[in-house]
Amino acid sequence: MSSAKMQSLNLFDESPIIIPATPKMGNIIEFPKQTHGRVLEDRWYQTKALAEIDARLPVGAKRRGGKGEMLVSPTGCGKTSIASRAIKRWLAAGEKVLILCDLERLLKQMREDIEAEGIFSLIEKASSNALTGFGTGSDKNCVVASMQTLYEGRLQRWDKNAFDKIVIDECHELKWVNIINHFTAPYLGLTATPLRADNQSLKDFFHYSYIRTLTMREAIEGWDGVVHEDGHREFVDPFLCxxxxxxxxxxxxxxxxxxxxxxxxxxxxxxxxxxxxxxxxxxxxxxxxxxxxxxxxxxxxxxxxxxxxxxxxxxxxxxxxxxxxxxxxxxxxxxxxxxxxxxxxxxxxxxxxxxxxxxxxxxxxxxxxxxxxxxxxxxxxxxxxxxxxxxxxxxxxxxxxxxxxxxxxxxxxxxxxxxxDGADDPDEKPSKEEFDFRKRKRELAEKLVRSNQEDDVVSAYKKAEQQLLFEDAEKRRKQQEERQAKYQRVDIDLTTQDYDPFAGLDKRGAATDAGSGSKPAMPSQMALLEQLSKGDIKAWQIDHWSLEAADRKITELEQRAKYKLASEPQRKLMVDLGIDPKKAARLKSWEATAAINERKAEMARALEPHGLSFEATIGKTVWEVKNLYKRFFGGAS
CATH class of the missing domain: 3.40.50.300 (P-loop containing nucleotide triphosphate hydrolases)
Incomplete structure (x- = not known):
């Protein structure tokens, strides 16, 4: 817009501001597209999320347990791009897709985004009636609809089996429940905030765990998606500012x-x-x-x-x-x-x-x-x-x-x-230690910001983590010194040894003795190990352990919890399912869940030629699917 036009508005006038609806053609400004110089294939987390959508909502899938799947990704990280690729695959297989949007602005943006992927869509809103041309050709199988339009009489005109898949934008707002209840198709929700407006769980509507890309912090830092053997991560190219x-x-x-x-x-x-x-x-x-x-x-x-x-x-x-x-x-x-x-x-x-x-x-x-x-x-x-x-x-x-x-x-x-991390998920059940550590980290980060010591939020959290880890290490060191003095422990010299934190596990993930030569483990250590391992390590299994071995295992499990690595039961289950033990040890908890679900889906598909439908099998527990697989193939890998 021209400067003359700006002056004519009189910014100091109290009267309503009215702008001519048709600006000069030379001054029209396009809304910027979300590219940031990248394409979908370059973003590891989008490719991974798309693979998980394919596993949970394959062509021909039916709605399971009355619930859908939910894709959670920070604003600006390409939720719509991921969904568009999934929609394109469904349409290519001959399926019919309904996309639900809340506002007209969101509907318009969604239609433009999927058109960028070569997807033509019909519009169902106000005077636009998609039902007229729906299904009359391969390019008329996708409908983008306004949630406000599809209600009562207008909704009833659509057959309950009209669609094979439904995608819901901004699904956390729950304005779409009556629409979903009318149709039978499985559905995929998209959101950056997996919290209901009342901060309650969405598990009543979506299968948990959700399909997650990465956290806002990981997107800001530019995590490359790799957890190395020693647990560290590389941060290269930020996805968000x-x-x-x-x-x-x-x-x-x-x-x-x-x-x-x-x-x-x-x-x-x-x-x-x-x-x-x-x-x-x-x-x-x-x-x-x-x-x-x-x-x-x-x-x-x-x-x-x-x-x-x-x-x-x-x-x-x-x-x-x-x-x-x-x-x-x-x-x-x-x-x-x-x-x-x-x-x-x-x-x-x-x-x-x-x-x-x-x-x-x-x-x-x-x-x-x-x-x-x-x-x-x-x-x-x-x-x-x-x-x-x-x-x-x-x-x-x-x-x-x-x-x-x-x-x-x-x-x-x-x-x-x-x-x-984890603040947006009311269904996450962290251990008491992790919950306390997160709370302390939040409080310390706020102090750093309020005292003007740090205004970069990620840096504030990093400083808080480093300080708390140091404090906790010092606390453990002092406790260990006190125990040594009390029990006159015979120290094991580890200075000439390379300590492998996973050496205390056999090939199935079960705990083994990692040392000897001192007093036996205390009852309090056994109880703490059972708690940290979420019941996978029983006190009676380690009553022969030494004090040092118990200390080492406690330290390992505490570190795994703090860095959200797979729990002991998850590690054991992954190994049982044929996943490499070293890989299982490096995965984060949510990655472990995804790996287990992916392996479950693979076994379910392998059972289809034996007369077991994928939909019926995938609804069973992992253990049930594993036992069925073992019956036909003799193992889980």
Whole structure:
């Protein structure tokens, strides 16, 4: 858009801002596509996720147990690209696919993304009726539908067996449940935040464990997908930009009296948004000044509770000379406003929920979270608007600004929670030690940020981990010295030996004695080993162990838990299923789950020629499938 057009808007006018709907052709700006100079095959985690989708939802699959599969991947890491490849394979095999989207903007973006893969789709929304041409040709087997359109009478027009696969965008919001219940096809959900609006589990709707690519932290660091024999990882080419966190003191804004309520339509538990909006509105000038001061020249998104506060803050920003506009459901020609933002004619967009989903604007390098929330998912969705790389604009990082309100003890969801591994999964059951370590790490990282010792969130976590590991090592060293003094242990000289942390396992993963020559293991050690191994090592099995052997095994299992490596039962099961013991020892817990499921699927397919259907077999437990396989083939490998 031209500068003349910008001047004609009068940014200091209190009247509604109206932008002509048809800008000059020479000034139209395309929404940037998510390429970042990569293709799908170059991203190991996308290829791996696609393989797991193929294993769980092969051509001809039926819905299992009334549940679907869920793909979890951070914003900006290509969920839609992965899904598009899966859809293309299903369509090539003659299957019919339904894609459900929440908003019209998301529907349009989804259609453009799958068209980039050569997939033609019919539209089912408002006046567009996909049923008319559906199934009349190989290029008319894919329907992209609005969730708001497919309800009651319109939904009933579709036969329950019309589709072979269903894909659900932003599946964590559960607006699609009635639609899924109408159809019989298996379904795949896509989300960056596997939490319901009420922070509860999604296991009622999706099989657990979910199909995961990598964590936000791993994407920011650029993990290459390899866990080496010694447990270390290489970080090469970041998939997302660095995230920095700044807290802005706001002690005068007291939220302690604002009620926490649960919304009827999606069960989201959060601040009463009307009360919150009124409180934020009272401090419009302070907030606008803070945004203008801290943003510098960075293009920014600001999130507010409701339209009143969003419009007030946008106007206050204009009053102090900033180029800002409200971007809400009252905005006329939102596409025109977005074009101006991308062109640099607007620096700040102040919104409620218009910039939460389906927005891909990599240049954004500042996020202001004026609206606090107790939900981790809300924080993750908001900061996800700024995590994309943008080499074209020279963007190196994105700063998340959180206001330090008085909350009366209410814990707010933060970017620290979004990047904390495991925080988005209420179904994960970490050991007590891992849970405590994660909690301590979160608290220490927050202290580092608040004290201005570190603002890079990943670096803050790294420093916290290093400090805590050092403290724990010192604690163990002192405890060991105390035990040595108490029992007058005969030390084993390990200085001339190469200690293999997996030497205490035989070929099936069972524990063996790793040393002798001192007092026997104590009952407390045996109990701790049984707990750390999740019951795989029984006290009676190691009553002949030495004190040193027990210490070594405890240290190994503690380290494996901290680095989320496969548990003792997982390792044993993988070896039983024919997976190389060394490989089994190196896998992370979620990788072990995927490997076990993949091996299970392989055995189920091998049993099909023997009259056992894949669908019936895959619904059984791993042990049941293994025993069936052994009956026909004499082993699991």
């Amino acid at each position: 660095r995230i920095r966190l700044k807290t802005i003191p706001a002690p005068q804004i007291d939220l302690s009296s604002i009620k926490i309520v649960t919304r009827d339509f999606d069960k989201q538990t959060d601040f009463n948004q009307a009360q919150l909006d009124a409180k934020i509105y009272e401090h419009t000038n302070f907030l606008a000044t803070a945004i203008a001061t801290h943003a510098g020249d960075r293009p920014s998104f600001t999130y507010c509770p409701r339209v009143d506060s969003a419009e007030a803050i946008a106007k206050a920003l204009r009053d102090i000379g900033a180029k800002a506009m409200a971007y809400t459901n009252r905005t006329q020609d939102p596409e025109g406003v977005m074009e101006m933002f991308i062109a640099g004619e607007i620096q700040h967009l102040v919104n409620v929920n218009m910039l939460i989903k389906g927005i891909n604007v990599p240049k954004v390098s500042a996020i202001f979270r004026v609206r606090p929330s107790i939900n981790i998912g809300q924080a993750t969705q908001e900061i996800g608007r700024g995590t994309r790389n943008s080499p074209q604009t020279g963007k190196e990082d994105c700063i998340i600004f959180e206001f330090d309100y008085q909350t009366g003890g209410k814990k707010l969801g933060s970017v620290l929670d979004s990047i904390l």
